[in-house]
Amino acid sequence: MTVILPNLVPAQVVGACLTRYYGILTSQWVPLGLATAAAGVLHGMFLGACRHLALHRPEYIRQTVLYKLACLQAVKDAISAGESTLSCATVATVMLLAYDEVRQHNGGPDGPTQQRAA
Numbered sequence: 001m002t003v004i005l006p007n008l009v010p011a012q013v014v015g016a017c018l019t020r021y022y023g024i025l026t027s028q029w030v031p032l033g034l035a036t037a038a039a040g041v042l043h044g045m046f047l048g049a050c051r052h053l054a055l056h057r058p059e060y061i062r063q064t065v066l067y068k069l070a071c072l073q074a075v076k077d078a079i080s081a082g083e084s085t086l087s088c089a090t091v092a093t094v095m096l097l098a099y100d101e102v103r104q105h106n107g108g109p110d111g112p113t114q115q116r117a118a
């Protein structure tokens with residue numbers, strides 16, 4: 001599975017990449033989150049859902065922060081475990097966190113959240 005989010009490309013290309021990303025998310029990451037004991041992937045998916053809901057209903061902002069903290073704690077715990085390799089669930093959690101940052105700060109399908117709040 002390879003997902004590339006290009007820099008400085010036309011909006012149509014970014015849209016196509018995001019459409020592919022959503023397809024991969026629902027077909028591969030959701031089952032991974034449900035099949036593993038690692039809560040980080042599920043927290044990452046809930047983070048994305050709450051981030052979207054927070055655009056329309058500000059009461060979800062607090063829950064968004066809590067899910068982000070839960071993701072960060074899961075990654076910290078995985079790294080602290082001292083294993084020589086990280087699990088697929090940990091890598092997926094990191095990617096969900098990265099996508100959240102890109103979406104929030106650089107504009108994703110919903111645009112930058114900072115500009116909407118202003």
